Amino acid sequence: ETGVTQTPRHLVMGMTNKKSLKCEQHLGHNAMYWYKQSAKKPLELMFVYSLEERVENNSVPSRFSPECPNSSHLFLHLHTLQPEDSALYLCASSQTGNQPQHFGDGTRLSIL
Amino acid sequence: QKEVEQDPGPLSVPEGAIVSLNCTYSNSAFQYFMWYRQYSRKGPELLMYTYSSGNKEDGRFTAQVDKSSKYISLFIRDSQPSDSATYLCAMTSMEYGNKLVFGAGTILRVKS
Numbered sequence: 001e002t003g004v005t006q007t008p009r010h011l012v013m014g015m016t017n018k019k020s021l022k023c024e025q026h027l028g029h030n031a032m033y034w035y036k037q038s039a040k041k042p043l044e045l046m047f048v049y050s051l052e053e054r055v056e057n058n059s060v061p062s063r064f065s066p067e068c069p070n071s072s073h074l075f076l077h078l079h080t081l082q083p084e085d086s087a088l089y090l091c092a093s094s095q096t097g098n099q100p101q102h103f104g105d106g107t108r109l110s111i112l
Numbered sequence: 113q114k115e116v117e118q119d120p121g122p123l124s125v126p127e128g129a130i131v132s133l134n135c136t137y138s139n140s141a142f143q144y145f146m147w148y149r150q151y152s153r154k155g156p157e158l159l160m161y162t163y164s165s166g167n168k169e170d171g172r173f174t175a176q177v178d179k180s181s182k183y184i185s186l187f188i189r190d191s192q193p194s195d196s197a198t199y200l201c202a203m204t205s206m207e208y209g210n211k212l213v214f215g216a217g218t219i220l221r222v223k224s
Contacts (some may be wrong), residue, residue, distance in 0.1 A: 004155070006155075031210050033210070040120060040216060041216060042114075042116070042213075042214040042215060042216045042217075043156075043200070043212075043214040045211060045212075048210055048211065050210060055209075055210070056210075056211065090155055090156070092155075094210065096210060097210070098143070098144045098204050098205070098206065098208075098209075098210075100146050100158050100161045101158075101212060102158060103148075103155035103156045103157070104155050105153070105154050105155040106154075106155050108153075
């Protein structure tokens, strides 16, 4: 399997639930990213991991908690989300430096 | 002022037309420029990656960067219905490290 794979593709959860999004990259990259994509808005960078260390936390609420156990895997743990958190969550990977990022197909998250 | 401005469209053209997609930006430090294509229910796919000013061609696609005007363009020749998608511009610089700054995307519709 190649590229960046995200699971699940769709997730519906209540505001009190806890769930996790998973991302796996098979490109040998050493940096991974979480983005939020909402309609008609630019991609919002949430977190950056470089060489498995978090190097960016873009003022994201604590109800989003990332985890990067190794250079191939990235998780986003979710708890007590709000309706405005409904969006497409995209994972990406790249080599460090100003190299282009490669994206997965995202998880469509709906908060009831 | 947004760092990257991109007309959201939609831009509707007949099959076979030449399409011009554009972004303007405010930060003169940007050096690396990318164009991504995003189909519905899919993640962004890297189309073109250029450094500094000039043109780069790949098949029917040409990316153009004019740093003096802070303006980048993507031209699509002989457009096809399969080119219908949202096109995102992105850019970065050494100072930004691994962070990309995205435009909001232009919706393109190519009608047969």
